[in-house]
Amino acid sequence: MKKLLDWTKEPAFINRKQEFSFLEAWISEKPDNLLFIFGPKSSGKTTLLTHFIEQKLPDSRYDIKHFNLREIFIANYHHFIQAFFSIDYSKSKDDVKERRQYDLKVFKLTVETLKGLEEKTLDPFAVMKQELKKTEAKGIRSLIIIDELQALEGIYLNGQRELFKELFNFFVAMTKESHLCHVIIASSDGYFIERIYNDSKLKKTSKFLEVDYLSKTDTSFWLDDLAESSKIKKFTLTEFQKEKIWYLLGGSCWEISSFLGDLLLVADEGRIEEGDFADLIEKKKITMRSMFVDYAGLFKDKRRLFFEIHRVAENGRFEEIDVESLITAGVYDENGLRQELIELVRHNFLAYNPVTATYSLQGKSMEHGLRMFVEKMKNRKV
Numbered sequence: 001m002k003k004l005l006d007w008t009k010e011p012a013f014i015n016r017k018q019e020f021s022f023l024e025a026w027i028s029e030k031p032d033n034l035l036f037i038f039g040p041k042s043s044g045k046t047t048l049l050t051h052f053i054e055q056k057l058p059d060s061r062y063d064i065k066h067f068n069l070r071e072i073f074i075a076n077y078h079h080f081i082q083a084f085f086s087i088d089y090s091k092s093k094d095d096v097k098e099r100r101q102y103d104l105k106v107f108k109l110t111v112e113t114l115k116g117l118e119e120k121t122l123d124p125f126a127v128m129k130q131e132l133k134k135t136e137a138k139g140i141r142s143l144i145i146i147d148e149l150q151a152l153e154g155i156y157l158n159g160q161r162e163l164f165k166e167l168f169n170f171f172v173a174m175t176k177e178s179h180l181c182h183v184i185i186a187s188s189d190g191y192f193i194e195r196i197y198n199d200s201k202l203k204k205t206s207k208f209l210e211v212d213y214l215s216k217t218d219t220s221f222w223l224d225d226l227a228e229s230s231k232i233k234k235f236t237l238t239e240f241q242k243e244k245i246w247y248l249l250g251g252s253c254w255e256i257s258s259f260l261g262d263l264l265l266v267a268d269e270g271r272i273e274e275g276d277f278a279d280l281i282e283k284k285k286i287t288m289r290s291m292f293v294d295y296a297g298l299f300k301d302k303r304r305l306f307f308e309i310h311r312v313a314e315n316g317r318f319e320e321i322d323v324e325s326l327i328t329a330g331v332y333d334e335n336g337l338r339q340e341l342i343e344l345v346r347h348n349f350l351a352y353n354p355v356t357a358t359y360s361l362q363g364k365s366m367e368h369g370l371r372m373f374v375e376k377m378k379n380r381k382v
């Protein structure tokens with residue numbers, strides 16, 4: 001086979017041993033609960049799941065349906081049916097090429113059943129249950145993964161029935177009651193998880209796994225050996241540069257990976273010259289601060305909230321009650337403050353941990369951005 005050109009950089013996959021052990025233990029038990037995977041945006045949830053499936057779950061023993069709702073557009077019932085079900089071409093005589101094209105990880109049905117779903121004469125949940133039963137009868141284990149679940153918010157089945165709630169009741173029935181399949185729900189919107197959790201009374205039927213940014217040890221391991229971890233051969237980093245990256249970006253995989261890409265552009269004779277490095281760091285800092293300027297800009301209440309978060313957050317973490325003084329001061333009422341915090345989660349300034357009910361700034365870059373924003377505003381005496 002002709003050798004393809006080498007990439008100058010490839011996605012890394014550092015550590016995650018603890019998360020792997022947790023997932024292995026969980027999947028080895030007969031299904032009895034839902035598993036929520038949460039963590040800030042781009043912390044590595046999807047990557048963790050993909051690697052886990054590839055490395056630990058043999059094709060022959062597992063039937064995995066992985067719905068990444070970030071990749072699928074769902075705005076109504078019809079879209080939902082199209083995303084979750086397709087025609088089973090393995091039973092038709094069409095040529096193999098066409099079959100492959102349809103080899104998606106979804107529920108595969110006969111033309112008639114699919115038609116029944118489209119026309120709403122069949123109940124999608126009853127159909128899914130039947131399919132899961134068939135799989136079980138073959139001695140194969142089922143795993144359903146819904147990634148970026150919050151995409152289903154605001155979609156109704158008929159009138160008042162909210163899709164994600166129906167889906168949840170179904171998953172509870174499939175795990176806790178029928179023990180038919182394992183279900184993993186992943187989301188970077190911790191607040192949304194909390195809502196489902198409260199709405200669907202799942203307290204006793206779910207487990208949680210946090211996928212956070214990498215630790216300092218893991219980040220050092222990555223940056224120490226770029227050739228191995230990221231297949232980068234064009235440069236290595238000095239100790240100073242490694243420290244600076246950790247200081248600025250922490251263990252945020254996506255940001256580190258993207259910054260390494262920026263460095264590739266200025267790599268020269270196996271290294272990054274200090275001046276170029278400093279320029280790129282400065283650029284990154286400006287972007288971090290401007291996120292806060294863009295968001296809060298002219299809104300005094302939003303600026304006050306950022307100031308207050310900056311004042312109370314310890315290591316970037318705080319609880320709702322810590323910013324209560326804004327209610328006393330009349331900047332927000334109770335609902336307004338909670339809504340604004342949720343907005344900050346949705347806009348990826350904050351991450352919400354539904355287990356500990358704490359907010360945290362989404363990574364070191366948000367901490368730096370906030371600090372610089374507050375300093376700049378103070379200088380203006382606003």
Ligand SMILES: Nc1ncnc2c1ncn2[C@@H]1O[C@H](COP(=O)(O)OP(=O)(O)O)[C@@H](O)[C@H]1O
Pocket residue numbers: 011012013014015016039040041042043044045046047048188253254257
């Ligand atoms: N363990 C890891 N080590 C290094 N890079 C990682 C790791 N996990 C994820 N990444 C990188 O971080 C980015 C975001 O990962 P992703 O799985 O999409 O995050 P999430 O699903 O939490 O939003 C991707 O570019 C991915 O390659």
Ligand SMILES: [Mg+2]
Pocket residue numbers: 045046047147148
């Ligand atoms: Mg993801």
